[in-house]
Amino acid sequence: MKAIEDGKAFLEEYRKQNRNNVHYLKSPDPLVEMKLVPSSISKMAPIGVVTTVVDTSVEECATNELVGLNSRERRRTQNARGITDSTIININGHSL
Numbered sequence: 001m002k003a004i005e006d007g008k009a010f011l012e013e014y015r016k017q018n019r020n021n022v023h024y025l026k027s028p029d030p031l032v033e034m035k036l037v038p039s040s041i042s043k044m045a046p047i048g049v050v051t052t053v054v055d056t057s058v059e060e061c062a063t064n065e066l067v068g069l070n071s072r073e074r075r076r077t078q079n080a081r082g083i084t085d086s087t088i089i090n091i092n093g094h095s096l
Contacts, residue, residue, distance in 0.1 A: 011049070 023046070025034040031053070036046040054061060068074055070088045078086060 021038050023036040025036065027034045027050075029052075033051045035049050037049055039047045070090075075086075
């Protein structure tokens with residue numbers, strides 16, 4: 001919950017300071033909002049902010065992502081998504 005509160009605080013502070021500098025991007029999913037905001041660390045690279053509502057727990061979201069990291073489908077389609085190299089190291093049956 002702290003991460004969500006920190007994210008909301010960051011977004012509200014950003015909106016106050018840079019209301020006109022947000023660049024909205026077209027999302028392939030209509031339920032996902034994507035935008036670029038200027039970075040306070042680097043003026044060259046903006047920060048991508050993606051927002052959606054998920055009806056599940058954080059643990060279930062993380063589990064779903066971890067299961068898919070080493071899948072055959074992900075390996076087969078990674079070049080089309082711009083991933084040129086990836087290495088997954090299995091430490092044991094409970095972690096990567």
